[in-house]
Amino acid sequence: xxxxxxxxxxxxxxxxxxxxxxxxxxxxxxxxxxxxxxxxxxxxxxxxxxxxxxxxxxxxxxxxxxxxxxxxxxxxxxxxxxxxxxxxxxxxxxxxxxxxxxxxxxxxxxxxxxxxxxxxxxxxxxxxxxxxxxxxxxxxxxxxxxxxxxxxxxxxxxxxxxxxxxxxxxxxxxxxxxxxxxxxxxxxxxxxxx
Numbered sequence: 001x002x003x004x005x006x007x008x009x010x011x012x013x014x015x016x017x018x019x020x021x022x023x024x025x026x027x028x029x030x031x032x033x034x035x036x037x038x039x040x041x042x043x044x045x046x047x048x049x050x051x052x053x054x055x056x057x058x059x060x061x062x063x064x065x066x067x068x069x070x071x072x073x074x075x076x077x078x079x080x081x082x083x084x085x086x087x088x089x090x091x092x093x094x095x096x097x098x099x100x101x102x103x104x105x106x107x108x109x110x111x112x113x114x115x116x117x118x119x120x121x122x123x124x125x126x127x128x129x130x131x132x133x134x135x136x137x138x139x140x141x142x143x144x145x146x147x148x149x150x151x152x153x154x155x156x157x158x159x160x161x162x163x164x165x166x167x168x169x170x171x172x173x174x175x176x177x178x179x180x181x182x183x184x185x186x187x188x189x190x191x192x193x194x
Contacts, residue, residue, distance in 0.1 A: 001027050001052060005044045008060065011036050016097055018081045022054070029054045033075060033084055035063040065089035070122065071158040078146035080159065091115040125160045126191045130168060132175075132184045139175045141168065141187070164189045 001024065009022035011034045020034030022042070028051040034040060039061040042054040069075070069083035082090050094115045102108045118124065131151050132141045142154030156165050167189050175184070 001025075001029075001044060001047055003044055003047055006041060006057065007044065007054070008039065008041050009054075010039045010061075014093060014097070016101070018085075018093065027052065031056060035066055035085065035089070037061075038063045038066070063089075073143070073152055073154060076145060077143040077152045077154065078148075079143050079157070081146075087117060087121065091117050122158050123160065123162055125157075125164070126193060128157070128160050128164050128168070128187075128189050130154075130187045130189070132187060139172055141172055161191045161193075163191050 007024055007029075009024055009029065011020035011022055011031065013021040013036060015021060015030055020031040020036070020038070022029045022031060022034070029042065029044065030051065031040070031042060031054045034056055038059060040059050041057045043057050044052055044054050046053040065086045065088070066084055067086050069080075071077075071080060071083060074080055074083040082093065085093060091114065095112050098112045102110055102112065130141050131144060132139065133151050134140070140151050140153045142152045143157075144150065145152050155169070168187070171187060
């Protein structure tokens, strides 16, 4: 297996952070955004001694658990890794990961209860720490791209409380109108629900 190889593989499990796991002749390949049971054409993006990483070129067989993420930044920003999974599949994934961790790390075989899901899983987060930077295009704020220090510009976060999103928009508007260039690194916003 080497970088830029193209393979067709079936996803059989997940990593702790929701990457799909495929095996090709015993070699593990981790693929972001691939669901269990999906078959896809992949390109190998990185190869280590015992494992590698791949990227989906095209889905051949799509899971019934795949949904369209409501957030336009899903898959880019490092905040929400499971938005492409249905609500029921996310609950199964979390229970499965707990069972796996108990067995592999703790050496314990135990019953894990079903995950209790929120009725509405959107706009619930009451705290946001939002990084800022200034570029030739002006003020950029949002969240970091996964595994990087690059900020993905964000206008509205689907999991933050709407008031946090409005405050962020006001701050960005003021910074732009003031031709802001000072090194503001992060903005912390908390919203208390009484």
